[in-house]
Amino acid sequence: MLELYHWEPNANSGKPIMALKEKGVEFVSRYTDMLNFDQHKPEYLKINAAGTIPTVVHDGVVLTESSQMGEYVDATFAGPPLRPDNPVERWRMRWWTKFFDTFFGPSLSMIGWNIFVGPMVRQKDPEELRQAIERIPLKERREAWSTAIYNRFTVEQLAESRRRVEYGIRVFEDGIKARPYVAGPTFSLGDINVFCMAYALPVMQPENVNEEKTPGIMAWLRRLYARPAILESFKLGRTPMAQRAIEVANKLAV
Numbered sequence: 001m002l003e004l005y006h007w008e009p010n011a012n013s014g015k016p017i018m019a020l021k022e023k024g025v026e027f028v029s030r031y032t033d034m035l036n037f038d039q040h041k042p043e044y045l046k047i048n049a050a051g052t053i054p055t056v057v058h059d060g061v062v063l064t065e066s067s068q069m070g071e072y073v074d075a076t077f078a079g080p081p082l083r084p085d086n087p088v089e090r091w092r093m094r095w096w097t098k099f100f101d102t103f104f105g106p107s108l109s110m111i112g113w114n115i116f117v118g119p120m121v122r123q124k125d126p127e128e129l130r131q132a133i134e135r136i137p138l139k140e141r142r143e144a145w146s147t148a149i150y151n152r153f154t155v156e157q158l159a160e161s162r163r164r165v166e167y168g169i170r171v172f173e174d175g176i177k178a179r180p181y182v183a184g185p186t187f188s189l190g191d192i193n194v195f196c197m198a199y200a201l202p203v204m205q206p207e208n209v210n211e212e213k214t215p216g217i218m219a220w221l222r223r224l225y226a227r228p229a230i231l232e233s234f235k236l237g238r239t240p241m242a243q244r245a246i247e248v249a250n251k252l253a254v
């Protein structure tokens with residue numbers, strides 16, 4: 001049995017959800033409400049002591065790190081291959097995954113935590129929030145939550161994140177306009193990994209991602225949204241974030 005502990009099908013949780021759906025693998029969805037701090041509850045920490053989402057439990061084996069989960073799923077299960085055989089294409093799949101995981105993702109995430117996660121969570125009882133922060137096992141995650149909850153992102157931090165996101169969009173446009181998919185001629189885990197961070201860009205960053213400035217990204221997004229497994233994945237979401245994906249699909253007239 002494969003159980004997937006996940007939140008919304010977004011930056012990190014979206015990757016294993018979409019990989020499993022693309023492969024046609026049955027799994028038990030364990031929705032873990034990040035805004036309710038479910039990931040810091042003792043029963044979850046027994047599975048993943050870092051208190052982060054997602055986590056895969058497959059026949060007793062515990063797997064963390066969302067991008068690497070896709071590789072595991074592809075190597076373990078039958079179904080359409082999600083990693084190209086060609087070494088250059090496989091390198092390109094991993095190159096873009098790393099670029100988005102380490103450069104683009106953290107900056108986009110800071111913007112998202114500032115405009116979405118912080119304001120949503122801030123409405124809770126202050127004492128309840130103080131205790132919730134205290135229970136977070138990793139120091140860096142405690143700091144991330146405090147910063148978002150108490151609105152402590154500095155003007156400079158947010159400006160640098162916006163700069164990185166805008167730069168990342170330009171670099172990705174240059175890459176994706178040269179080929180239909182992230183790795184090359186065929187769909188791969190690279191598309192899933194990038195899409196989970198890019199799926200809402202036309203509504204989050206309309207001044208940077210649009211038909212005039214980024215025709216390559218827009219065409220690629222249409223290709224991804226046209227995949228039944230991708231649209232199916234958003235059904236596992238419970239917040240307006242998943243609804244936003246449907247809005248983007250409609251806006252792109254997919």
Ligand SMILES: N[C@@H](CCC(=O)N[C@@H](CS)C(=O)NCC(=O)O)C(=O)O
Nearest residue numbers: 012039051052053054065066067141
């Ligand atoms: N590198 C990890 C990052 C996991 C991660 O930080 N996930 C976020 C959700 S997108 C999380 O669990 N945040 C909740 C928290 O820090 O309490 C991965 O790719 O799986």
